[in-house]
Amino acid sequence: MSTQKSPQKSPNTNPQFDRVALIGLGLIGSSLSHAIRRGGLAKHIAGHARSERTRAKAVELRLVDSIHADPASAVKDADLVIICSPVGTYAEIGAAIRGSLKPGAILSDVGSVKQAVIRDLGPNVPDGVHFVPGHPIAGTEHSGPESGFATLFDGRWCILTPPPGTDAAATDKMIAFWRACGSQVEVMEAGHHDKTLAITSHLPHLIAYTIVGTVADLEDATQSEVIKFSASGFRDFTRIAASDPVMWRDVFLNNRDAVLEMLGRFAEDLTALQRAIRWGEGDKLEALFTRTRAIRRGIIDAKQA
Numbered sequence: 001m002s003t004q005k006s007p008q009k010s011p012n013t014n015p016q017f018d019r020v021a022l023i024g025l026g027l028i029g030s031s032l033s034h035a036i037r038r039g040g041l042a043k044h045i046a047g048h049a050r051s052e053r054t055r056a057k058a059v060e061l062r063l064v065d066s067i068h069a070d071p072a073s074a075v076k077d078a079d080l081v082i083i084c085s086p087v088g089t090y091a092e093i094g095a096a097i098r099g100s101l102k103p104g105a106i107l108s109d110v111g112s113v114k115q116a117v118i119r120d121l122g123p124n125v126p127d128g129v130h131f132v133p134g135h136p137i138a139g140t141e142h143s144g145p146e147s148g149f150a151t152l153f154d155g156r157w158c159i160l161t162p163p164p165g166t167d168a169a170a171t172d173k174m175i176a177f178w179r180a181c182g183s184q185v186e187v188m189e190a191g192h193h194d195k196t197l198a199i200t201s202h203l204p205h206l207i208a209y210t211i212v213g214t215v216a217d218l219e220d221a222t223q224s225e226v227i228k229f230s231a232s233g234f235r236d237f238t239r240i241a242a243s244d245p246v247m248w249r250d251v252f253l254n255n256r257d258a259v260l261e262m263l264g265r266f267a268e269d270l271t272a273l274q275r276a277i278r279w280g281e282g283d284k285l286e287a288l289f290t291r292t293r294a295i296r297r298g299i300i301d302a303k304q305a
């Protein structure tokens with residue numbers, strides 16, 4: 001994936017919002033800033049970061065027009081607030097900003113799980129503020145304010161999960177916003193999102209963390225051989241297993257039920273494969289591998305269509 005940085009200009013050609021506040025300026029927050037700048041989607045980007053280092057970096061990279069050590073001050077007067085921190089921080093952030101959100105503002109986020117976000121943030125949404133949770137299905141294994149780039153969301157899905165009763169005009173504004181950031185948008189119920197992402201994203205990350213951990217536990221001599229001769233399959237796992245530890249801890253703690261359900265099914269299927277290998281049932285192995293190859297080819301064909 002390209003990590004090319006966006007041009008640092010703010011053409012303001014098509015501002016959809018006067019003031020956008022980004023809470024958290026890591027990979028996704030900084031990529032959003034670049035995408036907003038690229039599209040001229042906001043007249044002013046206010047940013048909040050906890051650490052002095054990130055605040056200084058955000059100013060240096062011109063990710064923000066104003067930087068705030070206090071999240072409540074960042075969201076003041078913002079028409080759109082997007083929380084871009086690990087999902088385990090949402091309850092605390094919600095409590096900190098609720099009194100400063102502007103009536104009529106949209107509160108959104110980018111978290112990888114959605115039911116827990118609605119649980120933690122929903123009670124902190126004041127009357128008159130529109131809550132439209134979101135999840136861009138786009139990322140990398142990198143983190144921090146330097147890792148963002150404007151094209152991250154181009155051609156990728158963004159899923160919105162507005163709770164029942166959400167103002168349709170607010171949802172439409174977020175659809176237009178994500179399209180202007182380069183994404184295709186789908187609106188979905190939060191529980192459905194969590195089940196789908198448990199198998200397509202969360203379980204693959206768990207498997208990557210496990211297999212790389214298994215290698216890390218091998219004796220030193222074997223471990224260095226594995227690393228020396230690692231084929232692309234294992235290398236792909238190490239890339240995913242380099243993803244942010246805090247972010248992924250929070251994903252698993254906050255999508256517990258869906259991940260455990262998918263993990264149960266996966267464990268059953270793995271045991272069936274173990275049996276097939278033990279008993280020399282080559283036909284079973286070949287039949288599965290033929291089906292999985294067709295799935296991969298279907299994904300590639302759908303992308304090219």
Ligand SMILES: NC(=O)C1=CN([C@@H]2O[C@H](COP(=O)(O)OP(=O)(O)OC[C@H]3O[C@@H](n4cnc5c(N)ncnc54)[C@H](O)[C@@H]3O)[C@@H](O)[C@H]2O)C=CC1
Nearest residue numbers: 024026027028084085086087089111112138139140143144
């Ligand atoms: N990394 C990825 O590929 C993707 C991540 N996401 C979601 O985006 C969100 C952010 O992830 P990344 O940008 O990748 O992580 P990151 O680690 O690059 O950035 C997160 C930022 O949040 C800050 N932060 C932590 N606790 C905070 C708090 N209490 N208040 C304010 N800021 C706080 C951190 O200091 C850091 O700067 C997560 O909720 C994650 O689930 C969504 C799509 C893809």
Ligand SMILES: O=C(O)C(=O)Cc1ccc(O)cc1
Nearest residue numbers: 112136137138139140141201
């Ligand atoms: O880097 C990768 O392969 C990813 O899978 C990125 C990613 C991570 C978390 C998400 O919620 C969405 C996308």
